[in-house]
Amino acid sequence: MASRTHAGAVPSTLPRHQILDEQGAIADDALLSPYVADVTVEQLQHLYRSMTGARRVDEEGTSLQRQGQLVLWVPLRGQEAAQVGSVWPTLPTDRIFPSYREHAVALERGVAPSDLMRLFRGITAGGWDPEKHNLNLYTMVLASQVPHAVGYAMGTALDRKAAQDAGTPPETAPEAVIAYFGDGASTEGEIHESMVFAASYDTPVLFFIQNNQWAISVPFATQSRVPLATRAAGYGFEGLRVDGNDILGVVAATRYALEKIRAGEGPVLIEAETYRMGAHTTADDPTKYRERDEEEQWGHLDPVDRLRAHLRDAHGVEDEFFETVARENDEIAQRMRADVLAMTPPRFEDSFAKAYAEQHSLVDAERAEYLDYQAGFAPQDEMDDHDTRGAGA
Known part of the structure; x- marks a missing residue:
């Protein structure tokens, strides 16, 4: 489905790559098809399990927030193929810099669902060990992760060159860095x-x-007169447009890009054209700025439905597999819910110890002032007794 067009939009000759069409059938793509020729049915089933698992975690995250158990939640529904398809081809040594919606990326990278929730529960400013997963923590500041990603990539390239110059080239494949961000x-x-x-x-x-x-509420047509992938040419590197609801197309485009990057050919840009089916966050109401017809049209392009159709029609995968995956996903979601409800909020006074690595007299004074302020309140049990007596008066 084509996105709405700006009145002054400039026609683009940049092709839009697709391998798995809207009905789940294979369409030949001269450039990218060879990059998924080796994908097995077992691997497709893994991708389906990852996509649906992320969607189920997402649904539970929304439910938890609506019930007051999370401060905020950022839905990903509709973007599962773009996320799983781009992170699955990476190596464990590749470094990932996400924004704040890459839940499927984090889960595929091995982050536990409950750890994913810790930030949105308000328990911690992170949630997982970035070094264990080679996945940086989420950033809530729009686009701030991208300069960090480029700086990190510059460092890895310099380290590799220094090792080679010293006669001790690394035994691992050249490291790649992925920076995720949105059209906004x-x-x-x-x-x-x-x-x-x-x-x-x-x-x-x-x-x-x-x-x-x-x-958020600004359509892509207002943001850009050209596909975002065309911008890469202005910087002197390659840009690709791919159907972001096509899991095989995204896998192929990512493999193609990583091959060029590991060969030392510089950066690559991929624009995965997809659709946010839900709200920007749980603090947003998309009915205020989107038409229902648009949502319904994109709903017919659901990436999960597309892969399910392909598995059924092209590989004869039967209902038992899909039913088993659904049960497993429900169990994961319920364990995550139990973990979230068991999380103990940190004490505010403990945050003073995190301001500096070493003890600081000014912070000590501020902690003492806060504790003195808190001591001025009556104990909670006395407040409860007072409320009870007042209610019965």
């Missing part, structure tokens, strides 16, 4: 600056844009 973030200055540096230093970074058609 693409208009931020940090993106432009990052791409300038990436091109100048041939950094091994993949800019992965999930164009979900809406920057």
